[in-house]
Amino acid sequence: MKVLVCIKQVPDLESRFKPDAAGVWFSDTDLAFRMNEYDEYAVEQAVRLKEQLGDAPEVTVLSIGPDRVVEAIKKALAMGCDRAVHVQDPAVHLKDPWQIASIIAAYAREQGFDLIFTGMQSQDRGSAQVGVTLAEQLGLPCVSTLVGFSYADGTITAKRELEGGIKAIVKLKTPALVTCQLGLNTPRYPTLPNIMKAKKKEISAIPVAELLKTEAVAQTTSFHPPAKRGGGLVLEGDVGELVTRVIGLLKEKTAVLR
C-alpha cells in the first residue's frame, strides 16, 4: 500500500502581516513558519494507518515551496512518514489552488498511491480547494472535512463534520483521497530518537517546472488589511486601571453586575 500526505508550510498566524513588494501576498520577512495545522492531522492519520497495518504502507510526504519548507517536511518525517518529496518553488505563493493541485497530480499520477491525505484547508489562504481538486484531477473518490477515519480491507469509513455538531458517515473504497479537519486525532510530538532517525530519510527534490503544466485560472490582485477594524473601544495600559475601566463599562453598558 502506498500513501501520500500533502503538507503546506504556513506562517505563525499570531504574526503581523505586511504586504510584499507586489502587494499580492504577505512579506516573508520576520515571519516564523510551521506546518499547517490541518496537515498535522493528515500526517498523524497516515502514520496511524501505517501502524495499524503493521508498518506495511509506505508513507510519502510532499510539500511545495522554497527551501524553508524542508523544515515542515522534516517534522512530518520525524512524526513517522517514510520518505519525502520537496517540489522546489520559490514562487509558490503566486500559484492558484488549481495549479497547486495540478503540480501534485502530475507527481502522484505516476506513483499509484492507494490513499492520499491532505488538510481540509490551509491556515493562511484557507481556500479549502486543493485536496478536493486534486482528487478530481486524479479521478479519485474523495470525502472532505474528516473528524473520524477508519480503514479495513480497502474500505474507508469517514466521519465528516457538518454544522452544529452533526456528522455524516460516508464509506468509500481506495484508491481515494480524504481531507482532514481539526480534531480528527491528536497529532504526536516527534521524539528525539525519531527526529534523529528522520535525518536519514530520503528527501527527493523536484523543480516545479518539471511538474507544472497549467496556467493560473484565478489571480490575486491585492493583499490588504480589513477596511475597518470595527467601532470597538481598545483599552491598553496598567492592569489595575484596565480592571477598573472594564468594571465601569460592565456597569454602564450591561445589566450583568448586581
Add this chain to the structure above:
Amino acid sequence: MKTLLVGEYREGKLLDSTYELIGFAGQLGADAALFMVGSEGQLPAYNGALYLADAGTYGEYNPDLHKLLILDAVQRENPDYVVFLHSSYGWDLAPRVAAALNAAQVSEVIGIQDGGFEVGCCNGKMRRTVKSTTQKTVLTIQAGAFQGVQPGGTPQVTKLATGSTSSLEFVGYEPAEEKGVDLAKAEVIVSAGRGVGKKDNVQMVAALARALGGELGASRPVVDAGWVEHDHQVGTTGQSVSPKLYVACGISGAIQHLAGMKKSDFIIAINKDKDAPIGEVADVLVVADLMQFVPALTAQLLK
C-alpha cells in the same frame, strides 16, 4: 449576468442560509436560478426558476451525483457564476463542479469589488482581492457575509435526474452530542481560547465566568486539545449563542467562532494581539496578558 445558486437541505429541511445566496446574487446585480437536491414539500419562497433533484433518491450528501445534477442545470442555464455557501456541503462540492467546468473557484467570498471578489485570509486578519480569468466562475460565499433575501412566491420547478452510480456511500447522520450545558440560554458566557496557553489555565477563565454568574465557553482549538468538553464549544460546529455579555479570553477570532457569537449584546475581548480579528466584533478589546488581567478582574468582581 447570470448565476446558478446551489441551496442546501439538511435532514429534509431547507436551510435558511439558502436565502443568503439570493441576497448575494442581488448585490452582484445578476439574474438567479436555484438548484437544490431537496424535496418538493419544502420549496423556497422564491419566484423564479428552480432545478430540483430528489434528496430521497440522491441523498443529502453525495457529491459525485450532486455534481452531475449541477452540471445538468449549468448546461440548461449557462450561468456566469455557480454559487455555493462556504459550508461543509459547499466547500466539498464546489471544487468538483469547478474542475468539471474548467472554471476558477474563489472561496469564502465576503465582498464584491471592482471586477473581483474580496476574501479573508491569514485567519481573518487580512483580505485578498481575487479575480477569475475563466469564462465561468465557481464561488463559495461566507455564511453571514451577505444579508439573506426572501423574495416570496412559488418557484417554477424543473426536475432533474441522473442515473450514474457513485463512488461514495452516504450511510447517514450521527446526531450532535448531548449538550450538558445549554449555552444558548446563558446570559453571560466567558470563553477560553488558545491564548490561555494550557489546560490548567482554563480554571482561571472558569473562575471569571463564575464571578460574573455565567457559563464557561470555549473556542475550537481548546476543545480539540481536550482542555474543555465539546458541549462548551461556541461557533459554527458548536453552539451559536447570543448572551447579554460575552467575554472572549485569548480567542483570536476565527470566522467559525465569530459566526457563533457575534450576535451577543456586549462583547469584551481580552487578547495580547491588538490586531486579532476578534477586535472586529468586540465592543471592548482589552489588550493585556490574560494571566494578569483575568485573575485581577475576577478578584475585583468578588470584592
